[in-house]
Amino acid sequence: xxxxxxxxxxxxxxxxxxxxxxxxxxxxxxxxxxxxxxxxxxxxxxxxxxxxxxxxxxxxxxxxxxxxxxxxxxxxxxxxxxxxxxxxxxxxxxxxxxxxxxxxxxxxxxxxxx
Amino acid sequence: xxxxxxxxxxxxxxxxxxxxxxxxxxxxxxxxxxxxxxxxxxxxxxxxxxxxxxxxxxxxxxxxxxxxxxxxxxxxxxxxxxxxxxxxxxxxxxxxxxxxxxxxxxxxxxxxx
Numbered sequence: 001x002x003x004x005x006x007x008x009x010x011x012x013x014x015x016x017x018x019x020x021x022x023x024x025x026x027x028x029x030x031x032x033x034x035x036x037x038x039x040x041x042x043x044x045x046x047x048x049x050x051x052x053x054x055x056x057x058x059x060x061x062x063x064x065x066x067x068x069x070x071x072x073x074x075x076x077x078x079x080x081x082x083x084x085x086x087x088x089x090x091x092x093x094x095x096x097x098x099x100x101x102x103x104x105x106x107x108x109x110x111x112x113x114x
Numbered sequence: 115x116x117x118x119x120x121x122x123x124x125x126x127x128x129x130x131x132x133x134x135x136x137x138x139x140x141x142x143x144x145x146x147x148x149x150x151x152x153x154x155x156x157x158x159x160x161x162x163x164x165x166x167x168x169x170x171x172x173x174x175x176x177x178x179x180x181x182x183x184x185x186x187x188x189x190x191x192x193x194x195x196x197x198x199x200x201x202x203x204x205x206x207x208x209x210x211x212x213x214x215x216x217x218x219x220x221x222x223x224x225x226x227x
Contacts (some may be wrong), residue, residue, distance in 0.1 A: 031214060032214055032215075034215065034216065036218075042220065042221075043204060043218045043219055043220040043221050044157075044204065044206075044216075044218040046215060046216070046217065046218075049214075087155070089157070089171045091157075094216055099202030100150075100159065100162060100169055101149070101161075101162045101169075101171075102147075102157075102159060102206075102216060103159070104156070104157040104158070106154075106155070106156055107155065113197050
């Protein structure tokens with residue numbers, strides 16, 4: 001059974017710093033990995049999707065890496081801003097095409113101090 | 115245009131009642147999902163539905179049943195509501211044949227009193 005762990009559970013950093021959020025998964029047989037952000041009381045916004053054959057994806061100040069063999073992914077946020085404050089969720093789709101849905105981690109609650 | 119929409123946004127009801135939550139996607143996706151986010155904010159898959167094939171997470175009580183009138187809709191019906199059903203329910207959709215990126219609706223906060 002797939003399990004996803006995110007470290008740290010919470011993180012508070014001053015504005016402008018670069019930071020890394022970590023995600024690990026127990027079964028490396030994944031189809032893809034997705035990073036989301038969730039603002040309080042809101043839905044999930046997809047940030048980056050990495051296919052199992054890819055090593056990284058970039059979008060603006062965000063860079064996500066994937067090391068499938070070791071069961072790890074990182075989300076790098078450059079030059080953090082107060083608007084980046086949110087909960088960041090990592091989720092994997094097990095191989096088989098996604099019919100079983102995403103398995104989520106419990107998230108990293110990020111606060112960027114102005 | 116909203117990609118994945120849910121109604122209602124908030125639902126307050128009493129124990130024992132039957133209720134439904136509607137979900138619609140206008141992305142042309144062929145797979146839809148329901149997730150439950152509990153009070154500790156942990157998200158867990160409940161159902162996925164693809165081409166008339168329903169996959170159910172074994173932990174979901176049979177009081178919960180998804181109904182799909184067409185490919186763009188997957189509604190969630192809940193019978194005999196219990197206090198423990200209080201949560202935020204999210205609908206999502208994806209195209210199973212492609213990258214499988216899932217797009218989520220805004221969520222429905224269900225409160226059972």
